[in-house]
Amino acid sequence: MTTSVYLHPLTLVSGPQAVDGDAVRLGGSMAYAHEFALVLRREGAVAERIVAAPSGIEAAIARLPEGAAREAERQWANLRKVHAPLQLGARTVRLDQPQVMGILNVTPDSFSDGGAHEVEDAGRAHAAAMLEAGAAIVDIGGESTRPGAAATFEDEEIRGVVPAVEYCAAMGAAISVDTRRAGVLSAALAAGAHMANDVSALRYDPRSIEVVAEAGCPVVLMHAPGAGEDLHAGGKYGDVVSEVFDFLKAARERAIAAGIAEERIICDPGIGFGKSLAENLALVNALPLFHALGSPIMLGASRKRMIGALSAEEAAEARLAGSIALAVRGMEAGVHLLRVHDVAETVQARNVWRGLRDAALTDFSQLAPL
DSSP, rough: EEEEEEEEEEESSSSSGGGTTOOOOGGGGSSEEEEEEEEEETTTTEEEEEEEEEEGGGHHHTSSSSHOOOOOOOHHHHTTOOOOOEETTTTTEEOOEEEEEEEEEETOOOOOTTTTOHHOOOHHHHHHHHHHTTTTTEEEOOOSSSSSSOOOOOHHHHHHHHHHHHHHHHHHEEEEEEEEEHHHHHHHHHTOOOOEEEETTTTTSSSSHHHHHHHHHOOOEESSSSSSOTTTTTTTSSSSHHHHHHHHHHHHHHHHHTTOOOOOOOEEETSSSSSHHHHHHHHHHHHGGGGGGGGEEEEEOOOOOOHHHHOOOGGGGGGHHHHHHHHHHHTTTTTEEESSSSSHHHHHHHHHHHHHHHHHHTOOGOOOOO
């Protein structure tokens, strides 16, 4: 009988003083949790659910079978893990507050900008504007991964990505490359990129895992149900949250076994990739759980179809307000990286959120009297 365990942070609080110190800082972020649900699943169904505060977690774990208890202990340690900064060239990106990754699409048919940055001068101007607005990282993509997008050949992708890497490197940017092809990644790293962002979690091209391991660069492992050309294929779930968690856990273990350093792995639940509206909402609501993987979390929900589905079916470029709402939800959950199209607006939202959180953490009036 297959048994699995998941340690869900339930009650998020503004800081430990709000609950007399009985809270945990999630993944070294600015998010704190007071209550946790220890969920035991057997054959895909919930068999047991124990709710406890940090002061009662050890006793709750002790009630589990031996194998499940070991996994719960590992997740409990991961939830409290503080992640080292990302060293991306000359830039150091700290992960103790939400950081903004700006999207630079150099494809002719991107779902969000319709190829507006395919021309080099436009791409250069957009990259410069994102950096000036406060983007910590620029993520360059040369392949559209929207449902139904036409296939992109490797040499075509390289021709779009490498010049963009070169002009971003000349600006001193920290550069991520959004690709699932080893040849594109190798060319981009040689041109000055610092980080890989693979929407297939290093499954599409078997050479990619070797390139990342040899380069020693950070890598984002994203969940998508499809391993082949169509990343959205096969998206059928019994319980989307636990299944995406299990997928990322396995992808992370596979990467470590291949020689990729644990501290260089980032996990992304893949909002919008082979998932229904209800499944996307479930994943966003369950974001705190993914700290239990032991890696920093990236959220890429900017301008996604779910925003239009919840509103008036607005076009991608008219989904700013919904994108900000999802970004703030991610900040509340302790997400480390926010991959967005609208950098200036997201940075402003992050700065206001950060001010509120700093004020809450220094509000000693919440402390219980001696």
